[in-house]
Amino acid sequence: MKQGGFAPQGKWTGSALGGVKAPDALILPNPGKRFSDTATRLETLAIGHPMEDWLRFMAKLAHGQHAAVTTLSPLAGLEQSVVEQAVDARMPPLAADGHRRDPAWRDGLAVLLDHFDNGSMPPQVQAVVAQLRARGAVAIENLADEFLHGNVEAADAGPVLYVAAALQVYFTRMAASLPASALRLLPQRGLCPGCGSTPIAGLVTATGQTPGARYLYCSLCSTAWNHVRTVCITCGESRTVSLEGIEGDAGIVKAETCNDCHTYAKMIYLAQDMKADPFADDLASLGLDVLVAEAGWSRHAPNPLLLVG
Template sequence: MQRILPRGEIESLDHTTIPRLRQPVRASVFADRAARLRQLAPNHPLSTYLLLMADLADGQGKALKHSHMPGPGSERIDLAQAHGMPPLQATGWERDPGWRDLLAGLLEHMSGLTNLPPQALEIAQALKQRLNDDPAAIEAQADALLAEREEDVDAATAPFIMAALQVYWTGLAADFQESALPVVTPHGVCPLCGSLPVASIVHVGGQADACRYLCCSLCSAEWHLVRVTCSHCENTKQIAYHAIEGGPEGIKAESCDHCHTYRKIFYQEKVLGVDAIADDLASLTLDMLMGDAGYSRASGNPLLWQHAQVES
């Protein structure tokens, strides 16, 4: 049985022995997510959407096998190290046009599914046509997604475009040499791509045992953050944990009364196959309860945008 460390003992740990970064594994990151989504789908109110995202994750896994985009040059790495900034920063990265080929492949994959809901098929086909006719509009939509400008995001097409961007940056993150990472990067964002975390996971086993890692919404990397610390503002004194009485084990909302935000935290000791993006999608009831309690979500799920239409 795993022992739960009290606050003082957590803070006194030798954090130099804890891996700072967990890079995505090309062969399994999206396959694991697809499997978890399918595990969560039965009897779930959002079953149709979870299965749709599982099919999309299948396509992401296939695309990632063949995605080898140019990484950062030495000049960009030197600049990131000099200023303590993420070397693959999404909002300042000049994307290789090949990412649109990834999107085209994902749309082809989805359109070829025999069980795809009619509405999703219509969206995929329309997006594919727009990709051919107006690639500049697709680039603009990608910019809005990466900058999280919700007012400029088309919620219906966002999951497909975001899925292609995830493949692009996950490939970059998987290939990046950790030794080139700046020693210090800004709090609260991915040290590789600068994106916000979707949630955090407390791992079991190995050097990361009992350690909490924030999970990037874009490049699938994870980075260590001491537990009982607000992932948004770094406060350590007004942290509380909330769970649904009688709800699924292994999930809580970590709230901060200093900044009045929250993010979910998942515990591998309760659910070994937990995936931050998949399990976050499947736990929207907890989001509603946290909203009712007066807390704002610190960042969203990359596969579900405001006003998105989902089937149940």
């Protein structure tokens, strides 16, 4: 899941005389809204979409994640000293590939599986759910480690989809409990300051105190962090950055491409649709991924649910 990057060469600037405010460095997730917002947006985007059935399935997955968030017992957050030690070392306190998970994360997986364990699901879904239920705790933890280290076997792709969704629930809940005032952006600005994972997409604000600010949204813990615009989030260069889109569409989602490192990242513009959601709109814009890939750019980092789903 993780991918290296470099600190951007540019910096945010504003006129003090003009009263311009710097955007918040990071925004911790709201678990009570994160997955329900994604589910609602997916249901809206699914209407008349060429991939309608699949988007509705992903909406059901997001509803299952919301059910887990709203029914599970509270988690014990990290101790302040642990957070401060990680920040002082310029490391994410919830490092995805090193954090010792609370076994309670598997309770979220159980809620997810209950959400799909009914006769209305296609036989292949029921088979995957049954297969996952049959695995013991050690085997499930191994699947989680494979996912977080990016070593998923093809044969495990089906079960790991639900494991990944449960891990998103766990890390989002953990990130929400972090002391925001103690956190700092990482030297590798393209990585999440909470868990060190790559972003799912960037979202450009349209309202508030800093309209036009760009926030990257973590693909694992849902933390958002500010990143200067028109700077490649992979290599930190700005000389050859440009926006690519699908001609004739609403312009909500565009691909920010870089000809220095030949990567791209999705950018979502709230000015075009205030209800846009970085997690849902990324899934619904796979056509843009195909077109940009055919033109020679590689995605900055994959959507983890697409990677295993």
